Amino acid sequence: xxxxxxxxxxxxxxxxxxxxxxxxPILGHNxxxxxxxxxxxxxxxxxYFRNRAPLDDSGMPKDRFSAEMPDATLAxxxxxxxxxxxxxxxxxxxxxxxGRAEVDEQFFGPGTRLTVL
Amino acid sequence: xxxxxxxxxxxxLSEEAFLTINCTYTATGYPSLFWYVQYPGExxxxxxxxTKADDKGSNKGFEATYRKETTSFHLEKxxxxxxxxxxxxxxxxxxxTxxxIFGTGTRLKVLA
Numbered sequence: 001x002x003x004x005x006x007x008x009x010x011x012x013x014x015x016x017x018x019x020x021x022x023x024x025p026i027l028g029h030n031x032x033x034x035x036x037x038x039x040x041x042x043x044x045x046x047x048y049f050r051n052r053a054p055l056d057d058s059g060m061p062k063d064r065f066s067a068e069m070p071d072a073t074l075a076x077x078x079x080x081x082x083x084x085x086x087x088x089x090x091x092x093x094x095x096x097x098x099g100r101a102e103v104d105e106q107f108f109g110p111g112t113r114l115t116v117l
Numbered sequence: 118x119x120x121x122x123x124x125x126x127x128x129x130l131s132e133e134a135f136l137t138i139n140c141t142y143t144a145t146g147y148p149s150l151f152w153y154v155q156y157p158g159e160x161x162x163x164x165x166x167x168t169k170a171d172d173k174g175s176n177k178g179f180e181a182t183y184r185k186e187t188t189s190f191h192l193e194k195x196x197x198x199x200x201x202x203x204x205x206x207x208x209x210x211x212x213x214t215x216x217x218i219f220g221t222g223t224r225l226k227v228l229a
Contacts, residue, residue: 004160042222043206043222045216045219048216050215091160091161093160093161102210102211102212103210103215105163106161106163106217108160108162110160111160
């Protein structure tokens with residue numbers, strides 16, 4: 001049963017520290033998304049990639065967040081320096097693009113719960 | 118621009134009650150429409166989808182019909198169970214963008 005995996009599942013850190021979250025998309029999927037979920041803002045799209053190339057990262061605070069796909073099996077989201085307002089659950093999702101230039105279905109990972117003190 | 122509006126929650130129902138969660142959208146062209154469900158402590162998972170006008174998506178007793186004339190994709194279930202308690206997200210995918218536009222989510226609580 002193919003799944004998206006994310007590590008770590010939980011992270012507690014202090015303000016100013018660097019945080020790196022990792023995602024392994026489902027093998028063969030060519031599109032990867034990063035989301036952030038909070039009670040106040042709901043589900044926000046931070047960035048997404050197609051065939052490892054970044055398509056849109058306009059949802060990310062550019063000064064502290066960065067997202068990369070060093071290879072097809074790994075996507076990373078980094079926060080440096082972290083702030084208390086970054087506390088949230090971060091989800092990675094992957095999918096395949098269709099002939100209509102859409103993603104037929106997004107498969108979500110279990111999320112990384114980040115707490116910045 | 119593209120957007121999705123869904124009804125505010127929480128929705129609280131007794132077991133075996135009828136469920137409707139409203140969803141309307143704004144989009145250019147002919148988007149695909151989705152309902153995702155999020156159980157506590159988990160990521161979202163696809164519940165059902167429809168890719169063209171008048172299509173009906175269905176799964177696990179849930180249904181939604183793509184209504185282009187009213188730009189709606191309301192989620193319905195005839196008899197809810199306690200296990201249906203979750204947050205439900207309506208979403209659209211506009212051709213050529215690859216990304217989804219998600220609604221704000223509607224929390225459903227079903228009481229035994």
